[in-house]
Amino acid sequence: MDETVAEFIKRTILKIPMTKMMTVLKAWDFLSENQLQTVNFRKRKESLAQDLVLLCKENGVSLNDAALLDIICEDIDLSDMEQFKSSFKKILQRALKNVTVTFRDAEENAIWIRIAWGTQYRKPNQYKPAYVMYYSQTPYAFISSSQLRSNTPLLCQALTIASKHHQIVKMDLRSRYLDSLKAIVFKQYNQNFETHNSATPLQERRLGLDINMDSRIIHENRIEKDRVQRVTQEIFGDYSQPRLEFAQYKLETKFKSDLNGGILAEREEPLRCLVKFSSPHLLEALKSLAPAGIADAPLSPLLTCIPSKGMNYFKIKDK
Amino acid sequence: MLKEDCASTLKVHLAQSLPLPSNVNRPRIDLIVFVVNLHSKYSLQNVEESLHHVDATFFLGKVGFLATGAGQDNHCSIHRNTVLRLAHTYRSPLFFCDLEVEGFRATMAQRLVRMLQICAGHVPGVSALNLLSLMRSSENPFLEDV
Numbered sequence: 001m002d003e004t005v006a007e008f009i010k011r012t013i014l015k016i017p018m019t020k021m022m023t024v025l026k027a028w029d030f031l032s033e034n035q036l037q038t039v040n041f042r043k044r045k046e047s048l049a050q051d052l053v054l055l056c057k058e059n060g061v062s063l064n065d066a067a068l069l070d071i072i073c074e075d076i077d078l079s080d081m082e083q084f085k086s087s088f089k090k091i092l093q094r095a096l097k098n099v100t101v102t103f104r105d106a107e108e109n110a111i112w113i114r115i116a117w118g119t120q121y122r123k124p125n126q127y128k129p130a131y132v133m134y135y136s137q138t139p140y141a142f143i144s145s146s147q148l149r150s151n152t153p154l155l156c157q158a159l160t161i162a163s164k165h166h167q168i169v170k171m172d173l174r175s176r177y178l179d180s181l182k183a184i185v186f187k188q189y190n191q192n193f194e195t196h197n198s199a200t201p202l203q204e205r206r207l208g209l210d211i212n213m214d215s216r217i218i219h220e221n222r223i224e225k226d227r228v229q230r231v232t233q234e235i236f237g238d239y240s241q242p243r244l245e246f247a248q249y250k251l252e253t254k255f256k257s258d259l260n261g262g263i264l265a266e267r268e269e270p271l272r273c274l275v276k277f278s279s280p281h282l283l284e285a286l287k288s289l290a291p292a293g294i295a296d297a298p299l300s301p302l303l304t305c306i307p308s309k310g311m312n313y314f315k316i317k318d319k
Numbered sequence: 320m321l322k323e324d325c326a327s328t329l330k331v332h333l334a335q336s337l338p339l340p341s342n343v344n345r346p347r348i349d350l351i352v353f354v355v356n357l358h359s360k361y362s363l364q365n366v367e368e369s370l371h372h373v374d375a376t377f378f379l380g381k382v383g384f385l386a387t388g389a390g391q392d393n394h395c396s397i398h399r400n401t402v403l404r405l406a407h408t409y410r411s412p413l414f415f416c417d418l419e420v421e422g423f424r425a426t427m428a429q430r431l432v433r434m435l436q437i438c439a440g441h442v443p444g445v446s447a448l449n450l451l452s453l454m455r456s457s458e459n460p461f462l463e464d465v
Binding site: 214216217218219220221223224293294 | 331333335340
């Protein structure tokens with residue numbers, strides 16, 4: 001059997017969400033009941049896919065069989081999306097007699113949902129809609145904060161039920177840039193968009209500034225400068241950062257002071273304080289702090305953990 | 320500064336603070352310019368600490384202060400008078416120049432190169448000390464010399 005067919009089957013299987021795996025395989029009807037029973041479906045998907053491909057090879061799978069599997073995936077997928085849409089709409093309409101729900105297919109496996117909110121007695125307000133971007137193959141939805149906030153719990157409930165999940169959790173991650181939110185949530189921000197070889201030495205990568213090339217300029221703190229560059233790069237990488245406008249830290253910690261005494265140091269209760277960083281492009285700004293000499297490198301992990309933790313709103317308490 | 324036409328050979332050493340790393344061979348230093356960013360208290364603090372490491376002989380005309388950022392008043396966290404007082408304490412000239420502005424930068428560079436040439440002894444008849452007393456006589460009258 002051709003290796004390309006095996007690869008195609010493996011990739012098709014990897015695209016199937018685990019919740020639908022059995023449904024699809026049964027609909028395909030290529031592997032027997034016995035064969036399916038020998039497979040451990042609790043494994044990691046990568047490993048499960050490999051096992052299934054081996055079984056397919058045993059049965060002598062052909063390109064036609066692989067193509068059929070693909071069609072079945074599409075079919076089940078599409079019907080799932082339709083089911084979600086109708087379920088979502090019904091839930092909202094049952095709760096609020098007046099509500100306008102509109103769907104628009106976006107990229108693969110993603111839809112835009114627009115909801116205009118009304119009440120039992122009033123027509124929907126078309127000027128303050130809420131928008132949701134839902135990725136059916138993932139457990140994530142992106143919601144724009146509608147001005148009519150009181151409807152948010154209902155919206156969340158509808159999403160949860162229609163997508164057949166048990167609960168919905170609000171992430172502490174907010175930004176005006178959907179692409180950036182996606183990049184952070186789907187962990188796609190650490191891809192190098194530039195094509196240069198990252199093994200080129202530090203010197204060559206500083207573009208354009210004559211100041212580094214003119215031999216009449218001597219940097220006395222070159223070693224430290226290079227260290228800062230290196231540390232910054234280790235933490236932030238070479239790629240452009242996802243775009244966020246704020247980072248907010250709600251502190252409920254006891255006041256700590258180097259000086260002995262002072263009124264604040266004597267307080268037993270935690271001090272409540274809010275620190276908010278704002279910037280047109282927060283992460284790029286943070287990345288440039290140490291190289292610009294404004295902050296020491298490495299930066300506080302509270303700042304650098306933002307993309308990896310997928311949070312930009314933090315609550316900090318004493319341990 | 321390097322773009323300026325200058326008969327002498329000019330070298331610029333950039334440092335974040337003093338003292339300089341000691342394990343390096345350096346040519347003689349003719350002029351030290353401390354750059355204070357008025358937007359940053361840290362900048363002033365850094366300069367104040369670095370000043371302690373400067374040999375006293377430099378303060379006979381071979382030190383200058385350059386304050387940048389005065390143009391953006393709402394970003395300034397250091398008062399003008401603070402740097403004026405600092406320069407006065409060290410008996411050295413103070414220049415205000417927003418380094419962000421191309422035109423000001425070019426003019427400032429020109430002044431510094433002329434000053435540097437004098438401090439290096441490349442201008443016959445004028446010494447660093449001469450220049451210092453010349454500049455001081457036109458200073459702000461209500462900052463009195465003790």
